[in-house]
Amino acid sequence: MALVPMTLRGAQKLREELEELKTNQRPRIIKAIAEAREHGDLKENAEYHAAREQQGFCEGRIQEIESKLSNAQVIDVTKLKNDGKVVFGTTVTILNLDTEEEQKYQLVGDDEADIKVGRISINSPIARGLVGKYEGDEVSIQTPGGKVDFEILKVDYLAD
Template sequence: MNKTPLTVAGAEKLREELHRLKTVERPNVIAAIAEARSHGDLSENAEYDAAKERQGFIEGRIMEVEGKLANAQIIDPKLLDADGRCVFAATVELEDLESGQVVTYQIVGEDEADIAEVQAPGGVREYEILDVRYE
């Protein structure tokens, strides 16, 4: 399996999510299933069905996160020597040449991305790279 690049912060967020899923979410759903079972007939028990569905989601997510962490290539941007190039984990500061607005982005993978779709009615926007940092 191919390695998936993650920043140190991204890997930590996945570890925190995995811990929460195993120590909070999983026990809660097990308790909900037990509670629903105590209500009797399971064939028409909506609480039971909902809890079992939630359990399936939680177990699936646990497996997914464990797989991502097992195949992760953790990249610490502080250790990069990219000589000013925009590479994975670099922080890039851009200036919109039309408006002068400055924005900062970190180059990350799909698991860390906070994707927002921006539609510019004026068409293509031009940016100037002001700075590239490896923080």
């Protein structure tokens, strides 16, 4: 499996979730299963079946996170040479040349993307159109709404 780029913040959030699942959720679910078993007949025991279902979700998520972390290529952009080039993890301020609207995005991995806080996936059309370009460049990017022209105003290599 290929390495998946991830920011320091993204890797830390996954580690925290994994810790929560293993130290709190898993033991709570195991206890709930044990308590439900004490109620007798398992075939018609809704609490038992609900707890088993929760256990399945929990174990599945633990495996998913462990897999993601084992295949993660954690990138700390603050350790990269800031030459104004747009790369994974950088925070880019762009100007829409048609609307004069300024936007600021951090280019992150798929799991970390959250447009509400300005984090876009490295695989999004805008990110793909910006990667490899430099501060001051003008780029034309095919978006779902059509072709849009942007100017790259600033490229920051900031900590998350």
